[in-house]
Every structure is written in C-alpha cells, then in structure tokens.
Amino acid sequence: MPEILALPQSLVNQIAAGEVVERPASVIKELVENALDAGADRIEVQVVAGGVKQLSVRDNGHGMPPEQMPLALAPHATSKIRNLDDLEAVASLGFRGEALASIQSISRLRLVSRTADAEHGWELEAGVDDEPRPTPARPGTLVDVRDLFFNVPARRKFLRTERTEFGHIDQLLRRLALANPAVSFSLVHNGRGVLDLPAVEAADLERRIAATLGRAFLDQARDIDAAASGLALRGLVASPQYARSSTDQQLFFVNGRVVRDRLIAHAVRRAYADVLHQARHPAYVLSLWLDPTAVDVNVHPTKAEVRFRDARGVHDFLFQAVHRALAAPGGGRHAGAEGAEPSFPVADDHVPPPVRPATGRSSGGFGGFGGAGRSGVYSAGDSGQAYLSLLAQGHRGESSPGGAPGVREPAPIEGEVPPLGYAVAHLGGVYILAQNREGLVIVDAHAAAERVTYERLKEKYRDQGLSGAPLLLPVDLSVSPGEADAFEEFCDAFAATGVVLDRIGPERVRVREVPVMLREADIEALVREMLAELRRVPLAPDGARSSVIDDRVDEILSTMACHGSVRANRRLGIEEMNALLRDMERTERSDQCNHGRPTWRALSLQELDRWFMRGQ
Incomplete structure (x- = not known):
C-alpha cells in the first residue's frame, strides 16, 4: 500500500489556486474585493496580454504596515474574521485568507503597500524577499502579478485567446463597478484606457448604469424597490422588448457581493415567463439586502454562489417583486421619476441599509405615453362588451361596415387622446394601424388579443374559477x-x-x-x-x-x-379595433404576447419625418 505523506506547502497552495484562480479575471476579482474591503474609493486595474503576461490592481485603501505584509501572503491568514460567529455573519467580500497565497504560488507576485501615516511605502516580492524593503509609494496597496501559471503549464494551456481573457476582465470590472457606485474604477489594457468610471452619488447612478450597460438598457429599465420579511430588493429590470440572446446583462448582488445563483435566476426567469420568448434572456441589475446571518457565502471557493437559510421565501419574494414590476402598465422607467429615490443602493462598507416598505410609484400611464390611459377617460361605451362581440365573430371573416375591408374614416385627433390612439386601418388582416399624439402605433391584433384574453382567463380562474x-x-x-x-x-x-x-x-x-369567450374557437x-x-x-x-x-x-x-383570440386575416371594423386598443390599455403586460413577442410598436412623427427627409 502506498505510504501516506503530507503534501508540501507549495503543492497545497497550487491545489488551492486551482479552486480560486481559473483565469486572469479570477485574480482581478480577488484583488479588487480585497481593495474594497480595505476601504478604497479609487481602484486602478492595468492588464497586459489579457492578464496572462501581467496584471496589477492599485487602490487607495488603508494599506498595510511592513510587519503585516509577509503574513498577507501566508495561507489562511486574514484580518476579516476571528471566530465562528464572524464566519456565520460575513460582511466583507473576502474572508478566506487564501487568495494572495494561492495567487503567489502560480505567478510572480509583487506587493507594495503604504499606510496613510507612513513616510514611505514597503515592497515585498514573493519567493524572493525575506522581508519588505522601503520604496516610494502612494498610500494604499499595489498588487502586481506577472506570468500567470508560469509553473503550471497544464493550466496555462487551457487559457483562451487574449481577447477572450480580457473580455472576462472587462465584464467583471463593469459588474463590480455597478455593485460599488461610490468607488471610481479605471481599466487599462496594453497601455490603452478602456474604462474610466468616476465615483457617483446616488442621484447620478444612472450615469454609471449607462456607462457600463449602455443607454439602451437604461431607456428600457423598470424600477424595483420592494421590501418584505427582512428582505429588500432594489434595482432595474429591462422590459421584455430588450431581451438578449445571452445572459451577459444579468447582474445580481447579495449584500454587495456579485453572485450567479440558480435559485435567483429561476425566480427572475419565472417572473418573465408570460412575456419573454423562450429563446431570449432577460436583462437586469438587482441588489438584494438581508441579514448576513440569513445567507451563507462560504459555499463556493470563489464566493460566486450563496445559500439562503429560507431559500423558498427568497425565491417567492424575488418572483413577486419582478412580476409586479413587469405587470405595471406604465413601464416605470426610473430615470426622471419625480420624487423617486435611487432604485439601486450605494452601499456603505457592504452593510445592508434598513429594510423599509416598498415605495409606491404611479405607473405613468400605458407604455410611457401618458398618465390617463388607465383612468377610464377614454372609454367610449362598454369596450369590454365590444371586445366579447369581436371574439364571438372570431372566424366569420366579416368586413367592416361600408367602404374597403377594415378601413373607415378615423376619429379626429382632438382633445384628450388615449395612449394607443385611435385605429385608422387594418393592414393585411394582421396589423392595426392607429394614430396617437406622438405619431403611428402598429398593433399585432392576434398577439394583443391573445394577451388580453389570457389575462382575463387568469383573473377569472383565480377569482372564482372558469x-x-x-x-x-x-x-x-x-x-x-x-x-x-x-x-x-x-x-x-x-x-x-x-x-x-x-x-x-x-x-x-x-x-x-x-367558456363563452372561446365558443368560436x-x-x-x-x-x-x-x-x-x-x-x-x-x-x-x-x-x-x-x-x-x-x-x-x-x-x-x-x-x-x-x-380564443383574433386570427390572422380576420378583418376588423374600426369599432372592434378601438375596443381592442382600449382593452390593451387596461391590461397588465399587454405590450407582450403570451409567448414573449411584442404586441405593438410606435413610430413618432419625428421618426417618420426622418424617413422621408422632411425638412432636409
């Protein structure tokens, strides 16, 4: 039988590095989290050759005295926990005490640090210096890592191209920047500046969101600010029209920590189930705050996953909060909402803010067009009954009374105008063309009718059964x-x-x-x-x-x-089309059909003018 031997410490560190360091971005993550724990409000990242050749992280945190620097490179050495109670309520991002020891075992690592009250800094090169030596330095800490995996060639072979590795670093920094808006971040790759994100105040948070995810995300964003049972969720979810082909814009933070968790992803995805095509992915930036003792962050070597004490309760809370945001007819864009507080928290040392009741916001009307859409001002008669009549005619194929099929003189655009306007024509037996104050509205009649019918069926089923x-x-x-x-x-x-x-x-x-509304199906x-x-x-x-x-x-x-909904090539009269438009304005999630496709689109008069080069 082979003899049992204790592994040498260098091999132990390399094994640990295999758990912590997957690629250069993994190193950046550990070093930036250490900088945030050190109280830094400015973090500079420099990368050469995708981080494989060299990467460095410099911060302006509190720094380390020289006698602490060798210990910082030792395994299982940390300033962040002292006992089991600290481990069960971790409030810092790093806490294992393995990161620097693991990184220095598979690279050439240089550590430079200076405390605010020191006359100069100190430098320590792992594996070369026995003791730190004096050096000029700014207050804070610099960790310089070169030749990643130089002594583990098997791991180095699994790295991707420089472009791919840098892409992971860029995405990571953007996520960390969103989680920490009060900290400035910069990123330089091969001597070229890539990111420069100044620290922002809570009121200017949209600047950072636009800089990291793009203005298009912000324009499609809906507010979430919910609290219940010791949980607080704040942030933004993009409308279903902004759905992505990948999960690249799914950012979730738990007590300021970036996580990717299957329970969280499932809850959000389920909230989008009625409005998102199955081949697309939602986009969101959400931050969950809860008591640190209610979540275990020590379940994954890279701290990328968490485990909740009440997993079901967290899942249901997330689902309900996102579901309500998507159901709001007004879309609830956070930008410019009068009197609205910032929807994404600026954390102070990662301590959860006090949980408070969700702030109520007016919907702002249907689809952002205006506030009167749900008030009933625009109801001309019983549009619900008119729509049931339309359903009852589902497959008879009648033309509208008088004139060409599906066309009649539209109602004049005078006085108050409903958000989706008034119908003017039925195009190709498929699309309703309507005019509102802003311009042209195009509605897929079948998709819209399907959503209206679906919401009515759900409401009746849950109230009294069908x-x-x-x-x-x-x-x-x-x-x-x-x-x-x-x-x-x-x-x-x-x-x-x-x-x-x-x-x-x-x-x-x-x-x-x-059911009555399905008798013509x-x-x-x-x-x-x-x-x-x-x-x-x-x-x-x-x-x-x-x-x-x-x-x-x-x-x-x-x-x-x-x-039970209107079929393609079923010609609709003006009254029927207007009844459908009014029902859409009263129906939750009516901008998407049950399969996640859009039900309507709008073109402003300015857009139409540009198309036809009017005024040019």
Whole structure:
C-alpha cells in the first residue's frame, strides 16, 4: 500500500489556486474585493496580454504596515474574521485568507503597500524577499502579478485567446463597478484606457448604469424597490422588448457581493415567463439586502454562489417583486421619476441599509405615453362588451361596415387622446394601424388579443374559477384509446378551466361546454393542445398528478387564450379595433404576447419625418 505523506506547502497552495484562480479575471476579482474591503474609493486595474503576461490592481485603501505584509501572503491568514460567529455573519467580500497565497504560488507576485501615516511605502516580492524593503509609494496597496501559471503549464494551456481573457476582465470590472457606485474604477489594457468610471452619488447612478450597460438598457429599465420579511430588493429590470440572446446583462448582488445563483435566476426567469420568448434572456441589475446571518457565502471557493437559510421565501419574494414590476402598465422607467429615490443602493462598507416598505410609484400611464390611459377617460361605451362581440365573430371573416375591408374614416385627433390612439386601418388582416399624439402605433391584433384574453382567463380562474357554457352543438372527437384514458384522468382539470367533456366510447370524446369567450374557437384543436399540455405535468411522488397541475395552469390558460383570440386575416371594423386598443390599455403586460413577442410598436412623427427627409 502506498505510504501516506503530507503534501508540501507549495503543492497545497497550487491545489488551492486551482479552486480560486481559473483565469486572469479570477485574480482581478480577488484583488479588487480585497481593495474594497480595505476601504478604497479609487481602484486602478492595468492588464497586459489579457492578464496572462501581467496584471496589477492599485487602490487607495488603508494599506498595510511592513510587519503585516509577509503574513498577507501566508495561507489562511486574514484580518476579516476571528471566530465562528464572524464566519456565520460575513460582511466583507473576502474572508478566506487564501487568495494572495494561492495567487503567489502560480505567478510572480509583487506587493507594495503604504499606510496613510507612513513616510514611505514597503515592497515585498514573493519567493524572493525575506522581508519588505522601503520604496516610494502612494498610500494604499499595489498588487502586481506577472506570468500567470508560469509553473503550471497544464493550466496555462487551457487559457483562451487574449481577447477572450480580457473580455472576462472587462465584464467583471463593469459588474463590480455597478455593485460599488461610490468607488471610481479605471481599466487599462496594453497601455490603452478602456474604462474610466468616476465615483457617483446616488442621484447620478444612472450615469454609471449607462456607462457600463449602455443607454439602451437604461431607456428600457423598470424600477424595483420592494421590501418584505427582512428582505429588500432594489434595482432595474429591462422590459421584455430588450431581451438578449445571452445572459451577459444579468447582474445580481447579495449584500454587495456579485453572485450567479440558480435559485435567483429561476425566480427572475419565472417572473418573465408570460412575456419573454423562450429563446431570449432577460436583462437586469438587482441588489438584494438581508441579514448576513440569513445567507451563507462560504459555499463556493470563489464566493460566486450563496445559500439562503429560507431559500423558498427568497425565491417567492424575488418572483413577486419582478412580476409586479413587469405587470405595471406604465413601464416605470426610473430615470426622471419625480420624487423617486435611487432604485439601486450605494452601499456603505457592504452593510445592508434598513429594510423599509416598498415605495409606491404611479405607473405613468400605458407604455410611457401618458398618465390617463388607465383612468377610464377614454372609454367610449362598454369596450369590454365590444371586445366579447369581436371574439364571438372570431372566424366569420366579416368586413367592416361600408367602404374597403377594415378601413373607415378615423376619429379626429382632438382633445384628450388615449395612449394607443385611435385605429385608422387594418393592414393585411394582421396589423392595426392607429394614430396617437406622438405619431403611428402598429398593433399585432392576434398577439394583443391573445394577451388580453389570457389575462382575463387568469383573473377569472383565480377569482372564482372558469365556468363553461353549453355548446349549441357538442363537438365529438375521434381519439386513440390512450388519449381517451388521458381525457378521463384529467377531466377535473378540464372542468376547472370551463371545458367539460365526456367519454362516449372507447375512442370517442364529446366536448359539451367551453367558456363563452372561446365558443368560436377551434374546439377540437383547443382540447387536443390542452391535453398535450396536461400530459406534460409530471407525476407526484404518490403517483398522482393533481397536486402539481396548478403549476401548469398558466400554460393551459395561455393555450386557451391563443385559440380564443383574433386570427390572422380576420378583418376588423374600426369599432372592434378601438375596443381592442382600449382593452390593451387596461391590461397588465399587454405590450407582450403570451409567448414573449411584442404586441405593438410606435413610430413618432419625428421618426417618420426622418424617413422621408422632411425638412432636409
């Protein structure tokens, strides 16, 4: 049997480095977090060849006296924790005492530091100097790292191109800059300045967001400022129209710490479920504050993951807060909101601010057009009844009364104008063209009607359940024996959504009732798709499905809404189109259909003038 031997300390450090240091950006992360813990409000990062050849981090923090510098490079040495109680309520970003020891074991590391009251600084080169030597230096600390992985060639081979490695560093610095707006950051790559982010006050936070994520994100942002049960969430979520092809603009901070956590990602993604296409990703900058004892940050070597004591409670809180922000018809852009507090906190030494009730904000109207959209000022008669009439005509293909199909003289744009304006034409049997104060509004009639119907179905289902109305002529379906068995298994779930059916033979099913607004739908296709949706419900541990069907109710109602909505090439009259526009203004999340596609777009008169070069 091989003899058990203690590993040499140098090998122990290299093994630890394998956990902490994946690439140059990992080194930058550890060094910048140390600088933030040291109270720095100015951090300068310089990188050569993507950080593989050289990288350095300089700060203006409190620095170290010379007798402390050798200990800073030793493993498991830290000034941030003293006992188990400190470990269970970590308030600093770094605390393990492994970073510098790990980094110096796989690179050539030089440490320069000076305290504010010292006459000069001190320099220590790991593996070369036994004691620090005097050197000119500014107050603060400089950590210079060269030839990363020079003594671990197997690890160095796994590094990517210089451009890729620098891209990770650039993205990391932007995330850290958003988490710490009161700190100035600069980044230089191969002698060229890339980032220069001055410290900002809370009131000017949008400048940093625009500088790091772009103005387009800020223009599409919706405010979140929520608090409950010792949790506070503040920040911005982008509207679904801004959805991305990657997760590059998903930033989440827990007590000032940048984290990527599956529970958090799931909660936010679920909040977007009704309004985001499945192939796209939401964008957000969110900061969660809670008691440090309620979260364990010591579950991952790089501190990139956390574990919450009440994971379910945190998940539900995040979901509800984001869901409410997305449901607000006004979009709630944070920029310029009168009397609004900054939606993203400026932390003071990473101590959570006092949790306070969520601030209420007026929606500002529908889609940012104005404030009167939800007040009922623009309702001409019972538009809800007009819309039900429109649904009842779903597939008859009538033209509008008089004149060309779907076209009538529009209402004049005088006095008060609703946010989505007044319809002027139905284009190609698909798009509603409307005019409002700003210009042209284009609406996808089917997508908009689908969202309106879906929200109504959800509201009725949760308030009192959906009730079916008998069909004048029941619909018989030919099915396989297996499908017929499945219909019987899910008959209660069908009934709960207002669809009542009976098995009338080994391979026959009869649909007797459906909700009123779905009576003109393709009943056979509707029932078959509902069955397919229900059959995707997993079995519970006891072999039953009923306990988890509620988790898929929204998907089932979405299927019903799709079948019950206006179809393409169905010509609409002016009254019908205006009824739909007014219903959109009253409906939450009506700017996206159930599948995450936009329902409308607007073009201002100024944009149209530019298209046709008017005034040029």
